[in-house]
Amino acid sequence: MKKIAIYGKGGIGKSTTVSNMAAALAMSGKKVMQIGCDPKADSTSLLRGGIPQGTILDLAREKGDAVTLEEMVTEGFAGVLCVEAGGPKPGTGCAGRGIIIAFDKLAEKGAYDVFKPDVVFYDVLGDVVCGGFTMPMRGGYADSVYVITSGENMAIHAAANIAMAVESFHGRGYAELGGIILNKRNVERENEKVAELADDFKTTVIGEIENSALIAKASEQGKTVVEAFPDSAEAEAYKKLAMKILES
Amino acid sequence: MLRKTGLEYSVPARGGWTIVHVGMLVPEAHEIFVCAAGCLRGVVLSAAEMNLTGRFSTVAIEEHNVTDGDMEELLIEGVSDILERLEKRPPCVLVYTSCIHHFMGTDLDDCFRVLGERFPDVDFVDCYMTPTMRKSTLNPDKMMRKRLYAAIKPLKTDENDVLLCGNCFAVTDSCDIKVLIEKAGKRLLELPNTDNYADYKKLGSAGLIISNLSVAKDAADELAAKLGVKSLQIPFSFGYNEIKDNLVKLAGAVGTEYDTFEADCRKADEALRAAKDVIGDCRIAIDGMITTRPYSLARLLAEHGFNIDIVFSDSVGGEDTDYEWLKKNVPGIRFEKCVSPDMRTYRYEEPVESSDSKLVQVQDNTSDNGSYNTSITSDNGNNKSDIAESFGNKPKILALGQKAAYFTQSSYFVDMVENGPLYGFDGIVRLSEMMTESFLNAKDLKKTLDIKGWGCESCI
Numbered sequence: 001m002k003k004i005a006i007y008g009k010g011g012i013g014k015s016t017t018v019s020n021m022a023a024a025l026a027m028s029g030k031k032v033m034q035i036g037c038d039p040k041a042d043s044t045s046l047l048r049g050g051i052p053q054g055t056i057l058d059l060a061r062e063k064g065d066a067v068t069l070e071e072m073v074t075e076g077f078a079g080v081l082c083v084e085a086g087g088p089k090p091g092t093g094c095a096g097r098g099i100i101i102a103f104d105k106l107a108e109k110g111a112y113d114v115f116k117p118d119v120v121f122y123d124v125l126g127d128v129v130c131g132g133f134t135m136p137m138r139g140g141y142a143d144s145v146y147v148i149t150s151g152e153n154m155a156i157h158a159a160a161n162i163a164m165a166v167e168s169f170h171g172r173g174y175a176e177l178g179g180i181i182l183n184k185r186n187v188e189r190e191n192e193k194v195a196e197l198a199d200d201f202k203t204t205v206i207g208e209i210e211n212s213a214l215i216a217k218a219s220e221q222g223k224t225v226v227e228a229f230p231d232s233a234e235a236e237a238y239k240k241l242a243m244k245i246l247e248s
Numbered sequence: 249m250l251r252k253t254g255l256e257y258s259v260p261a262r263g264g265w266t267i268v269h270v271g272m273l274v275p276e277a278h279e280i281f282v283c284a285a286g287c288l289r290g291v292v293l294s295a296a297e298m299n300l301t302g303r304f305s306t307v308a309i310e311e312h313n314v315t316d317g318d319m320e321e322l323l324i325e326g327v328s329d330i331l332e333r334l335e336k337r338p339p340c341v342l343v344y345t346s347c348i349h350h351f352m353g354t355d356l357d358d359c360f361r362v363l364g365e366r367f368p369d370v371d372f373v374d375c376y377m378t379p380t381m382r383k384s385t386l387n388p389d390k391m392m393r394k395r396l397y398a399a400i401k402p403l404k405t406d407e408n409d410v411l412l413c414g415n416c417f418a419v420t421d422s423c424d425i426k427v428l429i430e431k432a433g434k435r436l437l438e439l440p441n442t443d444n445y446a447d448y449k450k451l452g453s454a455g456l457i458i459s460n461l462s463v464a465k466d467a468a469d470e471l472a473a474k475l476g477v478k479s480l481q482i483p484f485s486f487g488y489n490e491i492k493d494n495l496v497k498l499a500g501a502v503g504t505e506y507d508t509f510e511a512d513c514r515k516a517d518e519a520l521r522a523a524k525d526v527i528g529d530c531r532i533a534i535d536g537m538i539t540t541r542p543y544s545l546a547r548l549l550a551e552h553g554f555n556i557d558i559v560f561s562d563s564v565g566g567e568d569t570d571y572e573w574l575k576k577n578v579p580g581i582r583f584e585k586c587v588s589p590d591m592r593t594y595r596y597e598e599p600v601e602s603s604d605s606k607l608v609q610v611q612d613n614t615s616d617n618g619s620y621n622t623s624i625t626s627d628n629g630n631n632k633s634d635i636a637e638s639f640g641n642k643p644k645i646l647a648l649g650q651k652a653a654y655f656t657q658s659s660y661f662v663d664m665v666e667n668g669p670l671y672g673f674d675g676i677v678r679l680s681e682m683m684t685e686s687f688l689n690a691k692d693l694k695k696t697l698d699i700k701g702w703g704c705e706s707c708i
Contacts, residue, residue, distance in 0.1 A: 131353050135353060173361075
């Protein structure tokens with residue numbers, strides 16, 4: 001089982017990238033689980049074709065220990081197992097604590113032993129602002145962390161922050177930094193800036209996704225580009241990225 | 249999420265053991281609580297009261313630790329600092345983490361890994377003081393019983409060693425369990441009987457793990473799995489047939505026979521009869537603190553003619569058969585839940601008299617100690633032995649357990665918790681003796697109930 005955590009600045013394209021990679025791997029025959037670690041609970045929306053997904057927190061709140069794995073996990077496009085951790089309403093509560101509870105619940109119910117996915121993606125929100133958001137990095141969860149960035153300065157700063165967090169946990173048995181994924185915005189010196197970032201953290205740019213209207217068009221349809229436009233160059237790019245991450 | 253239970257009353261009978269008392273059963277172990285100062289207050293008083301501050305330390309969490317994100321560092325450095333300062337390095341440290349650690353997802357696995365590397369000569373045991381949350385299906389008591397044995401590592405199995413797991417009190421030498429095990433040529437091991445850490449570690453040689461308390465079952469099963477041996481439950485009971493079934497099971501497991509059932513029943517019956525001769529028809533109140541089987545005890549005593557008035561217990565919990573029997577066969581028996589908020593203003597009232605009235609008439613005759621020495625004449629005209637009475641002309645009530653004593657305000661009570669060292673037919677004999685002794689000799693109710701941790705040393 002390969003477990004991969006994806007971090008990056010809010011709005012950089014994590015969920016889109018992760019969903020497309022999940023779809024690509026599922027289409028190639030892998031059993032994939034995608035766990036959204038975001039109170040917005042929208043990570044897997046492109047995979048579910050409009051089917052609502054109860055969040056772990058909401059389900060745990062309603063049903064306590066009686067909540068079942070089947071309720072927490074929905075099968076989406078190409079059989080991707082979709083899970084949303086959920087969290088408190090915006091502006092209230094503690095989202096980090098919510099992630100902790102969701103992970104505890106999945107472990108308690110034996111999610112990995114029951115479903116036995118080949119690949120697990122943890123799609124983690126925005127900045128790693130507190131301890132709860134590092135749960136996916138911990139021993140027993142992700143093996144590798146990949147950070148998505150563009151060449152925009154704020155995205156690079158966020159990526160650097162996340163990479164520093166990963167570095168600070170060195171020696172704890174946490175996930176290691178697997179690489180940087182460049183999700184292009186076509187800003188000036190984008191490739192060079194992101195390459196510099198990768199150098200600073202002694203890693204590599206493992207893949208690039210071109211800025212494409214087709215990806216946005218598929219999103220408008222509520223689908224991944226792998227589903228909506230399977231023969232497109234964009235779909236091919238996601239497949240290539242996913243395979244590279246899987247094999248690294 | 250746990251089901252909401254609402255407001256609960258906590259009876260001021262302090263004999264029950266807390267996680268501090270239970271943890272101290274591990275000989276030479278040092279307890280370190282890592283929590284907010286307000287929470288430390290309670291546990292430090294427990295340790296101080298039992299004169300064990302020398303084996304107790306604290307690390308206080310402050311608000312800035314939460315916001316600064318150095319919870320792991322605080323735990324590691326705090327525990328390290330304590331160990332460096334102690335005159336003698338303890339062989340075992342029980343580190344009690346608190347709600348805030350779990351709320352924040354503190355990486356405790358990593359903390360213990362680092363501590364283990366820094367202090368390879370110390371066994372660190374993760375314990376928990378998390379009253380605001382429960383991370384598993386185990387309540388704090390069950391969890392603490394499990395942690396008691398966490399530092400035990402498998403040794404070469406000695407089939408002659410049988411470990412009684414999870415009890416806070418060692419059984420008596422005459423206890424049915426011990427007698428049977430020794431009859432089989434084997435040895436009974438008990439944590440409360442270990443004098444030092446080396447002896448504690450030797451418990452890892454046990455060839456069979458037995459347990460008689462439901463709170464200890466998970467601990468026993470986990471330890472048995474760790475040692476690669478069998479776990480056998482022989483649940484505590486006052487029912488003759490239940491006791492027999494359990495002793496037969498135990499006998500089979502240790503390779504002998506239980507063939508003294510009739511004789512044991514006779515001894516128990518005789519002991520109960522002797523107690524009844526003294527106690528007569530005095531009302532009896534029982535609680536779920538003196539024993540884990542209050543309804544079973546009530547039934548045993550009722551079957552032997554004792555006047556069972558009231559049972560104070562918070563749940564029937566697996567004693568349905570005895571509970572239903574009592575309701576059917578003991579007219580007028582009362583049941584009260586100790587945790588009900590109404591118990592805060594509870595006043596014991598004598599039951600309404602029936603044709604089976606057990607009321608005894610007494611004469612005031614103050615003795616030197618303030619109790620009443622009287623000659624008792626029962627309502628059938630027979631003289632009984634001189635007894636002391638607790639309050640004026642009112643009938644005396646014998647309370648079995650601290651909570652029963654508190655609610656009935658009786659100075660005549662058997663002071664014991666969680667079955668004490670008792671089990672089986674021998675336990676019934678001893679309890680009968682304790683009942684007689686308690687009936688004849690008043691205790692200082694307030695002073696007794698004020699002492700925390702029955703059986704522990706106290707500085708009060």
